[in-house]
Amino acid sequence: MISLTEELTLLAVEDDGRIAYTAGSPNFAMALIGACIVDLNKAGRVDADLAGLNVLSAEPTGLAAQDRVLEVIAAGPQQTTERWVLELQGDSPDLVRMTLGQLQKRGILHQAEKRFLWALRARRYPIDDGGKEQKEAKLRILGALLSDGLPTPDDSMLIGLAVAGGLLEAFLSKSEVARLAERIAEIGGLDLVVRAVEAAIRADAEVRAHAIMLSIH
Amino acid sequence: MNLTQETQNQTTTLHAQGRLDFEAAGHFQQELEKSVASAATDGNALLIDCGSLEYVSSAGLRVFLVAARAAKAANVPFAVYALTPAVKEVFDVSGFARIIDVLGDRAGALEKVGRHA
Numbered sequence: 001m002i003s004l005t006e007e008l009t010l011l012a013v014e015d016d017g018r019i020a021y022t023a024g025s026p027n028f029a030m031a032l033i034g035a036c037i038v039d040l041n042k043a044g045r046v047d048a049d050l051a052g053l054n055v056l057s058a059e060p061t062g063l064a065a066q067d068r069v070l071e072v073i074a075a076g077p078q079q080t081t082e083r084w085v086l087e088l089q090g091d092s093p094d095l096v097r098m099t100l101g102q103l104q105k106r107g108i109l110h111q112a113e114k115r116f117l118w119a120l121r122a123r124r125y126p127i128d129d130g131g132k133e134q135k136e137a138k139l140r141i142l143g144a145l146l147s148d149g150l151p152t153p154d155d156s157m158l159i160g161l162a163v164a165g166g167l168l169e170a171f172l173s174k175s176e177v178a179r180l181a182e183r184i185a186e187i188g189g190l191d192l193v194v195r196a197v198e199a200a201i202r203a204d205a206e207v208r209a210h211a212i213m214l215s216i217h
Numbered sequence: 218m219n220l221t222q223e224t225q226n227q228t229t230t231l232h233a234q235g236r237l238d239f240e241a242a243g244h245f246q247q248e249l250e251k252s253v254a255s256a257a258t259d260g261n262a263l264l265i266d267c268g269s270l271e272y273v274s275s276a277g278l279r280v281f282l283v284a285a286r287a288a289k290a291a292n293v294p295f296a297v298y299a300l301t302p303a304v305k306e307v308f309d310v311s312g313f314a315r316i317i318d319v320l321g322d323r324a325g326a327l328e329k330v331g332r333h334a
Contacts, residue, residue: 048275153279
């Protein structure tokens with residue numbers, strides 16, 4: 001079974017192997033860090049409450065991105081999950097690279113260089129497993145959203161982080177997302193870490209809006 | 218974390234006491250799954266008394282969702298009650314209070330699951 005961080009990253013890979021533009025957004029960066037923290041929580045390395053993120057063990061998990069996050073958190077001050085998500089967002093390009101590397105190791109995708117306009121090169125990550133893992137993640141999200149049952153914790157967290165990271169629109173139309181908004185709000189992100197990611201995204205947006213206002217005056 | 222169980226009037230009640238963190242979550246989940254299974258077999262409702270539950274972490278919180286899901290799948294009426302302020306805040310912030318029946322006291326919980334004191 002792949003990690004939540006891997007699933008979230010896989011949702012950002014488009015059919016032709018391109019990484020969706022949303023993966024470059026601050027929201028995706030923070031959702032990805034949230035996924036790393038959830039994976040670390042499930043692996044017994046950290047545990048979160050409303051007061052902060054507590055390190056239970058600094059022993060590496062063997063997953064590069066999650067271990068990078070664990071290393072930083074273990075060496076840092078005691079602070080809230082929201083604070084960690086905000087502080088670590090600059091590391092997200094490395095975390096995405098590490099996660100794509102992990103997905104390659106698992107044989108789920110591979111790296112390819114594609115040339116366009118004769119000279120320019122672009123890196124692509126075509127999916128190799130017939131899209132099985134990616135399809136499964138999408139089907140789990142849709143299944144939970146379209147049913148009236150309670151989601152599993154994993155599905156709830158995946159939905160919450162996919163919404164926070166702007167990835168739902170990659171496979172659902174805007175009108176479908178709007179139609180499912182109530183259900184998304186009900187079952188998405190039933191978790192303290194995911195709520196911390198959402199709070200971090202709001203705080204980050206406020207800071208950016210404030211900076212824009214200051215630049216205008 | 219301490220768990221005690223009692224059954225009366227077709228209602229199984231789990232009394233949770235102490236701290237529900239990562240360390241305690243595994244045991245709590247096992248006990249809840251057993252209680253859901255036996256409540257389903259006996260046609261009982263299942264209540265969790267959180268009056269002495271002092272703390273719930275992210276890992277602990279997920280166990281409530283697993284239990285509520287299992288109870289729903291097994292048609293076992295399920296509710297939690299008497300949350301301490303600290304635990305109630307965690308339920309409110311996480312959104313659990315919107316999807317799980319959370320009642321202020323035992324009488325309310327019994328009424329919710331269709332049982333009488």
